[in-house]
Amino acid sequence: MGTGPVILGFDGTPVSERMIAEVGGLLGERDALVVTVWETGRVFDLTAGPAATLAGPVAPIDMRTAEQLDKAAHDSAQRTARRGAELALEAGLRAEGLAVADEVTVAETLVRLATEHKASVIGVGAHRHGRLSELLLGSTSKDVLRLAPCPVLVIRDES
Numbered sequence: 001m002g003t004g005p006v007i008l009g010f011d012g013t014p015v016s017e018r019m020i021a022e023v024g025g026l027l028g029e030r031d032a033l034v035v036t037v038w039e040t041g042r043v044f045d046l047t048a049g050p051a052a053t054l055a056g057p058v059a060p061i062d063m064r065t066a067e068q069l070d071k072a073a074h075d076s077a078q079r080t081a082r083r084g085a086e087l088a089l090e091a092g093l094r095a096e097g098l099a100v101a102d103e104v105t106v107a108e109t110l111v112r113l114a115t116e117h118k119a120s121v122i123g124v125g126a127h128r129h130g131r132l133s134e135l136l137l138g139s140t141s142k143d144v145l146r147l148a149p150c151p152v153l154v155i156r157d158e159s
Contacts, residue, residue: 024091
């Protein structure tokens with residue numbers, strides 16, 4: 001097990017809020033890095049994606065609008081990370097928020113950060129996505145469990 005901070009994957013959902021409270025209750029005063037991952041350039045993909053599949057003329061992409069939307073996504077991720085850090089502080093952790101732009105999956109980003117920081121634990125919330133959710137974890141939590149270099153604490157959605 002690493003000696004570094006706890007890495008907490010936070011997306012602002014109720015299950016991720018609950019995960020932070022649970023980790024704080026279990027681990028007490030520990031350093032924590034609350035991570036919100038956002039996909040840089042995703043807006044550019046969305047503006048080009050559907051148009052590529054349509055037959056006929058394609059409207060030009062307004063790059064200024066796409067850049068503004070990408071900046072808005074970044075700003076939103078920063079606010080979410082700060083909110084997660086506030087929750088972690090309330091839960092008794094010594095926390096810092098971090099918004100990370102990455103081009104790989106959320107799980108790969110969390111695992112990369114855990115490796116870089118020699119994390120002691122990764123905390124994630126598992127969202128329920130349907131009837132099979134009681135048997136299966138979401139793809140992010142499942143991939144973190146598979147790839148993590150340290151123990152993983154998964155808190156499942158109660159709904």
